[in-house]
Amino acid sequence: MTGVAPRRIVPPPVTSWNKPIQRYLLAGLAWATPGLLSAQDTLSVPPILQNLSTAPGVVEMTLTAAPARLSLVPGTVSDVYAYNGSVPGPTLVVREGDRVIIHFHNALPEPSTVHWHGVHVPADADGSPFDPVPPGASKDYVFTVAPGSAGTYWYHPHPDGRSGYQIAKGLYGAIIVRDPHDPLPASLPEKVLVLSDNRVLPDGSLDLPDADSPAGRADMENGREGEVLLVNGQVMPTLTIRSGEVQRWRIVNASAARVYRLAIAGQTFLHVGTDGGLFERPVEVSEIVLANSERVELLVRGTGAPGSQTTLQALAYDRYISQTRPRNWNRSRDLLSVRYAATSAGPAVHLPATLRQVPALDTAQAVARRVIVLSQGLINGKAMDMGRVDVSARLGTTEIWEIENIVGMDHPFHLHGFHFQVLDRNGVPTPYRTWKDTINVPRHETMRIIVHFDDYPGKWMFHCHILAHEDQGMMGILELK
Amino acid sequence: MTRWLRLTFAGAVSAVTILSIAAFVDASPASPRTQDQDPVLRGRFLVLSHACGDCHGGGNDPAAKGFLAGMTVPQQEFKIGPCAAAPQDACFKTRPRNLTPDNTTGLGRFSERQIFNALRYGLRPEETADVDITSIVPGQGNFPLHPHYLAVPMPWPSWRHMPDQDLWAIAAYLKRGVKPVNHKVADSEGPPDFWASEYTVEKIGPPPGLSGWPTDPPHGRERTAPWIARMNRAMTK
Numbered sequence: 001m002t003g004v005a006p007r008r009i010v011p012p013p014v015t016s017w018n019k020p021i022q023r024y025l026l027a028g029l030a031w032a033t034p035g036l037l038s039a040q041d042t043l044s045v046p047p048i049l050q051n052l053s054t055a056p057g058v059v060e061m062t063l064t065a066a067p068a069r070l071s072l073v074p075g076t077v078s079d080v081y082a083y084n085g086s087v088p089g090p091t092l093v094v095r096e097g098d099r100v101i102i103h104f105h106n107a108l109p110e111p112s113t114v115h116w117h118g119v120h121v122p123a124d125a126d127g128s129p130f131d132p133v134p135p136g137a138s139k140d141y142v143f144t145v146a147p148g149s150a151g152t153y154w155y156h157p158h159p160d161g162r163s164g165y166q167i168a169k170g171l172y173g174a175i176i177v178r179d180p181h182d183p184l185p186a187s188l189p190e191k192v193l194v195l196s197d198n199r200v201l202p203d204g205s206l207d208l209p210d211a212d213s214p215a216g217r218a219d220m221e222n223g224r225e226g227e228v229l230l231v232n233g234q235v236m237p238t239l240t241i242r243s244g245e246v247q248r249w250r251i252v253n254a255s256a257a258r259v260y261r262l263a264i265a266g267q268t269f270l271h272v273g274t275d276g277g278l279f280e281r282p283v284e285v286s287e288i289v290l291a292n293s294e295r296v297e298l299l300v301r302g303t304g305a306p307g308s309q310t311t312l313q314a315l316a317y318d319r320y321i322s323q324t325r326p327r328n329w330n331r332s333r334d335l336l337s338v339r340y341a342a343t344s345a346g347p348a349v350h351l352p353a354t355l356r357q358v359p360a361l362d363t364a365q366a367v368a369r370r371v372i373v374l375s376q377g378l379i380n381g382k383a384m385d386m387g388r389v390d391v392s393a394r395l396g397t398t399e400i401w402e403i404e405n406i407v408g409m410d411h412p413f414h415l416h417g418f419h420f421q422v423l424d425r426n427g428v429p430t431p432y433r434t435w436k437d438t439i440n441v442p443r444h445e446t447m448r449i450i451v452h453f454d455d456y457p458g459k460w461m462f463h464c465h466i467l468a469h470e471d472q473g474m475m476g477i478l479e480l481k
Numbered sequence: 482m483t484r485w486l487r488l489t490f491a492g493a494v495s496a497v498t499i500l501s502i503a504a505f506v507d508a509s510p511a512s513p514r515t516q517d518q519d520p521v522l523r524g525r526f527l528v529l530s531h532a533c534g535d536c537h538g539g540g541n542d543p544a545a546k547g548f549l550a551g552m553t554v555p556q557q558e559f560k561i562g563p564c565a566a567a568p569q570d571a572c573f574k575t576r577p578r579n580l581t582p583d584n585t586t587g588l589g590r591f592s593e594r595q596i597f598n599a600l601r602y603g604l605r606p607e608e609t610a611d612v613d614i615t616s617i618v619p620g621q622g623n624f625p626l627h628p629h630y631l632a633v634p635m636p637w638p639s640w641r642h643m644p645d646q647d648l649w650a651i652a653a654y655l656k657r658g659v660k661p662v663n664h665k666v667a668d669s670e671g672p673p674d675f676w677a678s679e680y681t682v683e684k685i686g687p688p689p690g691l692s693g694w695p696t697d698p699p700h701g702r703e704r705t706a707p708w709i710a711r712m713n714r715a716m717t718k
Contacts, residue, residue, distance in 0.1 A: 214673065214674075217627060217673065217674070218673060220627070221673075321668070322668065322670045322671070323670065323671045323672065323673050323675060324673050371584075373590045375590075375606075375607040375608065376607055376608040376629070377608060378607075378608070378610055378611075381590075381591070381592060381595060381606075381610060381611035382610055382611060383610050404584070404585065404590065406585065406590050406607055407607045407608075407668075408668040444585070444665065446585065
């Protein structure tokens with residue numbers, strides 16, 4: 001029952017990073033030999049959502065959620081829900097400053113919403129449980145993409161009590177916000193990897209056990225995990241990387257509950273960005289923990305011998321309470337086959353000394369310090385009530401929230417609408433500054449965050465992003481006036 | 482799961498001690514002066530006279546180091562399950578937790594109502610909302626649909642028969658009359674149903690004081706009376 005809990009390896013702060021980083025980028029060019037055949041990727045790429053507008057700075061798109069019949073897990077055909085007919089849904093690509101208009105049509109037999117997870121939008125465009133779109137109805141989500149918010153995001157339904165079901169049925173997709181002056185070279189091949197897992201019965205129907213069954217109870221406690229791990233909806237696709245080539249990977253954890261401790265045998269990553277985009281200086285890591293709804297940007301260099309192969313794995317990660325910890329939790333799972341092509345990369349890549357400034361929010365400006373207590377299925381001892389406001393704050397102010405997890409399992413905490421910075425973990429300052437909208441709060445640990453409510457009044461949700469917990473009411477309401 | 486409780490558990494406190502305390506509580510009438518007393522003082526008397534510190538630390542000496550601050554040595558750990566008979570077999574390890582009002586390691590983040598609900602209904606405060614409970618039918622009257630119970634062998638099935646004001650007094654003392662001690666006790670283990678199958682009405686009788694329930698729990702052969710079976714069926718439906 002017991003096991004040593006693997007924990008996030010926090011890399012030491014890098015002070016003179018440029019030399020080792022350049023070494024990281026350049027080493028491996030020794031492999032660069034003229035190639036014969038370029039191996040083919042089998043990794044599929046979700047379609048890019050088409051922009052219907054020709055006006056500059058305006059992005060107009062149509063997104064329909066509808067029942068579909070397709071293969072959610074290879075080998076079976078399932079009745080699913082899909083955005084524009086695909087799972088994952090199409091990728092939204094927008095630029096900072098764009099005016100975005102999304103015509104959403106709900107062709108599902110139940111109410112739904114679209115939540116633009118992490119994107120700073122007005123409250124009425126947030127797709128929160130306050131604004132359900134009835135079956136057969138439509139809604140236009142209109143927002144302007146905030147300057148400085150370039151990064152990787154995702155979208156998914158957020159109806160009251162049904163997020164877990166609808167996302168399990170196939171409703172999720174990636175969002176990329178581009179910076180017109182992206183500090184990373186545009187020549188880097190970019191890969192979007194949307195991670196998810198699912199469980200289907202032999203007849204193709206979703207395995208959603210009755211809440212009163214032992215399996216259903218375990219799903220309520222742990223969140224629903226599936227034994228089939230998917231990358232962009234595929235089982236173990238192959239991605240090819242050339243010798244010495246540096247690729248930019250944008251990874252989204254779209255799973256309902258699974259936390260991915262990502263590692264590639266024989267490879268390191270250059271961690272360059274998180275939820276809210278790039279941070280100041282790259283950090284070389286051998287593994288990275290990606291909790292539900294977190295995103296990460298990594299630079300990955302082809303270091304293996306040409307023609308060889310390795311695997312992107314999800315290593316065992318113990319996030320569970322002992323009472324319901326799955327028997328096979330302590331197992332590594334394969335996600336993606338990484339093949340080192342025989343062809344060599346182009347010219348070496350040079351990174352700027354500073355990717356971008358991430359100015360620190362000023363703790364002296366904080367007008368409130370709040371304690372948010374996470375326990376199993378509850379926030380501050382309460383289940384969510386749509387008629388109750390849990391936190392009232394004033395527009396234009398800065399606050400410090402102390403997020404305390406007082407139970408024996410991890411809870412990823414998500415605040416809608418606003419990016420925050422993590423000040424410290426159990427009182428230990430975080431090694432580097434970054435913009436976050438979701439942060440894993442490990443068991444019996446405390447994260448202190450700082451957030452500035454710059455604009456957009458209204459009601460905002462904050463919650464555990466284990467979908468089964470969220471749907472049970474492990475959610476609170478912030479009202480900004 | 483039935484067998485878990487019947488087996489003995491290892492630890493500093495023997496089953497005999499627990500049972501004798503339980504017997505004492507069942508027999509003790511409520512103090513006639515209960516309502517006149519400061520709840521913190523009354524709670525202190527109850528905590529000391531019920532020997533909470535024998536398991537939770539410090540014995541009966543509030544000045545002792547680690548009074549009520551939870552398990553400090555492995556001998557205080559309980560092993561519940563088959564390993565008591567066959568050491569190579571599995572057991573759930575349960576540990577007396579920190580009852581001081583420390584925020585991160587004790588009861589500091591729980592309300593007095595959550596502590597009351599823990600003592601009256603055996604509900605784990607970290608998994609039970611801070612609400613008044615008016616039923617013991619799961620899903621009704623704020624009783625959780627899937628109750629999570631305190632780890633065995635916490636003798637709440639006996640403690641719960643104290644009058645309301647005594648349970649509130651214990652909660653008041655634990656929150657307001659004890660110095661917070663920052664001491665983390667590892668979480669107790671347990672079965673995936675959080676002991677629910679051990680704490681059915683058939684096994685422990687109904688709690689006192691709820692409308693629709695007999696004021697006094699039935700004894701002896703009455704425990705198998707048809708009405709109990711009916712209630713139990715209604716509860717588990």
